[in-house]
Amino acid sequence: MRIALLTDAWKPQVNGVVTALSALVDELKSAGHDVLVIHPGLFVTVPCPTYNEIRLAAAPLPGVARRLQRFVPDAVHIATEGSVGLAGWLYCRLRRWRFTTSFHTRFPEYINARWPMVPVGLGYRVLNVFHRRSVRTMVSTPPLADYLEDRGFSRLALWRRGVDTRLFRPVEPVQLDLPGPVFMYFGRVAPEKNIEAFLELDLPGSKLVVGDGPARTDLEQRYPDTYFAGMRLGEDLVRHICAADCMVFPSRTDTLGLVLMEAMACGVPVAAYPVTGPKQVVQNYVTGVLDNDLRAAALAAVELEGAAGLAYARANGWAASAAEFASQLAPARRPQLRFDPPVLEV
CATH class of the missing domain: 3.40.50.2000 (Glycogen Phosphorylase B;)
Structure with missing residues (x-):
């Protein structure tokens, strides 16, 4: 399957979303899927307000459109609600392509923590507009699904995350000379x-x-x-x-x-x-x-x-997580119905 993944969170950022998406892409490729990742590093970027080390793509819609047109994906997944994700959302809406989304970060609470004058409820209403156009929105846990349902989200599907046990395992600890515990x-x-x-x-x-x-x-x-x-x-x-x-x-x-x-x-x-x-x-x-x-x-x-x-x-592990993700994807384009004229009997 040809899968287009659009995300505003990608390397060199270091956070849980980047870790999860990077592991997902590696496992999808290992399973034989062709994956195109569209991320901010492909575009001119500007610093994210209050997070200067995070770069956001500036006006990425033309570049996103070109890449999706060339790739012709079987499925489109929009992982984040930033400028790259919004550009993919707009393109799919204009082309009448179907797509899936995922919910990773409770941005309304994060924004409210920095700017208390921005109500949390308003943030979720905005995010709901983004996600309700998708075939389904993938979430990591049942409690998160319940939390979002209480805020008006629908068509939620479970995509559980994994952990890289090849890297994260018991090893000889670094010597820090700190009093224990x-x-x-x-x-x-x-x-x-x-x-x-x-x-x-x-x-x-x-x-x-x-x-x-x-x-x-x-x-x-x-x-x-x-x-x-x-x-x-x-x-x-x-x-x-x-x-x-x-x-x-x-x-x-x-x-x-x-x-x-x-x-x-x-x-x-x-x-x-x-x-x-x-x-x-x-x-x-x-x-x-x-x-x-x-x-x-x-x-x-x-x-x-x-x-x-x-x-x-x-x-x-991540292999099971990637398989669950792939099972939740939707065909980007609806199959064309073939019309055969009736056979006239003479």
Whole structure:
């Protein structure tokens, strides 16, 4: 199958959406599909407001149209609601092509966190206009589907995410010379991740933050006793994860929390709030602990063994996730009905 994937989140960005889409494309290609990724790096870009390191495509519609015309996809999937996604949406609407979408990020809450004068409800009404034109909108978890249904979304389908167990696995940890136990957050260091809720906790041992983002400089200045390791990738990231005794995930807005699955794949138990994303991937008091008291969750999780998390990760690989994604796609063009004139009997 020839699949066109349009996304505003792509390399060199580092976040859960890029990780998921990159793994998806690799698995689809391994399964024999021909995949065209249309992303901001193909166009002139401008900085995203409040996220200068994220680049948005400027006026990408002509370039998107040319690429889709040349590729002639069997299926079109629009992964994000940014300028590339909107250009694909407009092109498909003009050509009367069918397409699918996916919901990755609760942007209304993120925008409201930065600009409280923008109501969350308004944001979801805007997103609903975007997604309701698709054949179906793929979501990562049943709780997220319920959340969106309550906000007027329809035709939701499940596309569960996987974890790369070839990369994320128990390895020799990096030597950081930190007093134990080591409580770690890794991921984007941004306001919507609620990292202060972790850094404010009264915990024994040490706190470790792995990652980068617009909030890092401020947090480093305000929490000098926390070790900030900065951006880490590949094996270096895995070695840092394995240096932790517990992964603490303070976000209340993530739709999945792929980093939780990656930590469990490394044998590290997790602590989080009992909200949409973590509730789907954490088996309470087995692979991690969910509690509205994040300190209590962290202190309980650090006592857990990592074997259960390893087993969960190994049962949730990307091959099965990609197969589920492909099964939810829709033909871009409806089959042409052939009209045969009736045979006249003489």
